[in-house]
Amino acid sequence: MNRDTSSAGARLARFWENPAARALAALLLVGIIGCVFNADGAFFKAGTHRDALRQASIFGILACGMTLVIIGGGIDLAVGSLLALVAVCFSQLVIHWSWPPLLAIPVCLLIGAAGGAAAGGIAAGFRVQPFIATLAMMVFARGMAKTVSGGMKVSTAVQNADGTYRYVDVPAIFRWIDSRILGDHLTVVTAIFIGCALATWLLLARHTWGRYLYAIGGNEEAARLSGVPVRAVKLLSYAASGLLAGVAGLCQAAQEQQGDPEAGAGYELTAIAIVVIGGTALTGGRGGIGLTLLGTLTIGYLEKILSINAVPEASRLMLTGIIIIAAVLAQRRRAT
């Protein structure tokens, strides 16, 4: 962009300073790529978009929690493992122990929130770097998932007393989470993602806790000296992130119709990438859920466009890496 001094140019420059504008531009670019490489019109079918959103939703849910933590100046590496832990627990409770969903779901979400709170408590209470505290939780939760599942996928194959297996039906709650609503146009998972985004947006934009989180991310000491209960606010952000990882874990279990203790590996990094592509600053204090929503769509559609064009996974990964860097470079705040 050249430095135009005319008012239109200046207005464009000011518009461009807004991270939302840049995140939107990235998304538009991805959309244009989709229109050009439309895989014989597949990109223009409603089903393609529904599936793109369905696949992006789990990452989007994780990214919502990640946004909270990052705005507070932290980072949460544990969400991928917590997702697996909750997916395993949910499958175990519902498929094998036949718990009613109304009981199993709160328990599972509590497990996720507790895991997040533990990591957040260590980070905030003992002043351990969030990177380290959540790294430890990432390893610990993965171990927990493997312990609960016995190292195997918790599926609908149930072992009989004599050692043989029988297959039970996929629980109704699994099928419902993985179903579509609104005349087949929207998956339930996507609706859950929208709900999570709405809830986190409300907290960030309209609740004192969200304002405190921005203040802590922007200047922790100034926040503390203004009477902000820094430790509690931070701990809650990790607990919320863990809770949302739990929500993602429920969706993952329902989509796979099983609890895989290996699930979610590396998801935390995708979530971070989404947040950063949206334009939320990793240094904390700046950003928001709206940006994360744009980031989710960008990553989600990119993946979808590459897959409908039958780009092999190896090339897809390399391309995604390049796109992340390009998006982040475009998002970088210009020093004037």
Next chain:
Amino acid sequence: MRSIAKRFGAVTVLRDVDLDIHGGEVLILAGENGAGKSTLIKILGGVHTSFEGRIQVGGEDVRPRSPLDAARLGIAVIHQELSLVPSMTVADNLFLGHPDWSKGFIRESRRREAARALVDRYGIGLDVARRVEDLPVAQQQLAEIAKALARQARVLVMDEPTSSLNAPEVQRLFHLIHDLKARGCGIVYITHKMEEVFQLADRIAVLRDGRHIGTALAADLPIERLLEWMVGRSLDQQYPAHASQPGGERLRLEGFTLAAGRQAARRPVDGVSLAVRAGEIVGLAGLQGSGASELLRGLFGAWGGGVQGRVWIDGREARISSPRQSITQGLALLTNDRKATGLVLPLSIIANVTLADLPRLARCGWRRPARERAAAEGVAAELAVRAASLDLPVGSLSGGNQQKIALAKWLLIQPRILLLDEPTRGIDVGAKHEIYERMNAWTREGAAILLITSELPELLALSDRIVVLHRGRITAEFPRAAADPARILSAAMGQAAGPVRDPGAAGPPSDGRGFPSIGGTDRSVSPL
């Protein structure tokens, strides 16, 4: 510099500014915050590279394209924020970016020798082998100057170099400046402290609203004229009248002690006892290391562990272990560093102003943006905050307006006790005036104020009483009438207070205006 003009987007911050800098003189660049001083020196120092006008060095047209480029031209700028690498030694910092290499390796010993020689030549007392982060701020400042000298600067620009120095350190800096002047350096010096202007200036150049108002020999520019030039109106009084009518005792400390960390050997504040009455301003005087700032932090519950002693607020003993608790008890702390500890720079004015009072403005934890805006508008208007919109990030405001925001935060909670640490640091005359007025309003409303300021005239003018600290202990206490700079300074340096205090007196002496003073032991001269 000729006809210098600079625009940021649609805003013109400098227009048609001429400036001549001669070798062997000190040119004071004066002007309110936002007058364009910093922009001007950033152009000179190669930070801002797009501008209109011409710069000549030694008769040749130049255009500094980067700070390094400016350094090659012999121009060195020492900004308010120091530009040293904290984890490296002074010697390494001095020659950072110098081609002082030998086959790609730095020759440690030679570099250190060269650094030592440089420091000795100018009589700068610096240990070049120490890491910058281990040095006190004053010495970091000296290191910054030494770095400029290492680059053979012919023009040295200093932007408020004394804002974090105490009196003896300032004197040392001034000696250095005189020395540099004698060696033919041209020095451009930006300051907000009046004494410094007339102590240093050979000539004074004044900027106002981006325009060059005038340049005059210091001898031809009396203080009233200078102030008139700076603010564009005549200020008959620098400090507003402060009618003190102290009421009942608001705050009382007894044996207040802060220990540094777990090893209780070092005590930044050691057995301080004092009382502040409603409507009274008590000034805390002290040099660096006096413990005055730490005392305020400790009182506010922001010290952490190692707090001893008793505190009474309005006659009731108070237990304060966190800033949150102290805010609910009606305490407010304005810290001495608005950027590091006072403000959340990326957040909006509204968010900063309402941060301490958010629970009251919200309903069940849910914020009410309209109420917040109304509250922020009220205090912003009261302190005459100049900003295009209250939604702007605080980091985009000028220093004076930032300081007003930091103060406005405490306006909302209607504090009973204000702990003000350098409330006017680095801000312009107009903003200072508005802050003084606000302090007076607070005392009229019955608040008690504990004030720290490193500007002695300000301390003398504003305080009803002055308590002098030295190494964490009270060494003297003066009523306003009996205080004078020399006695305060000597007490701050650990000397006995002289005739005001009767050293042999048993029991609490009176301070001459009928105030009861507290306990005797803390006032003894510190054993040093």
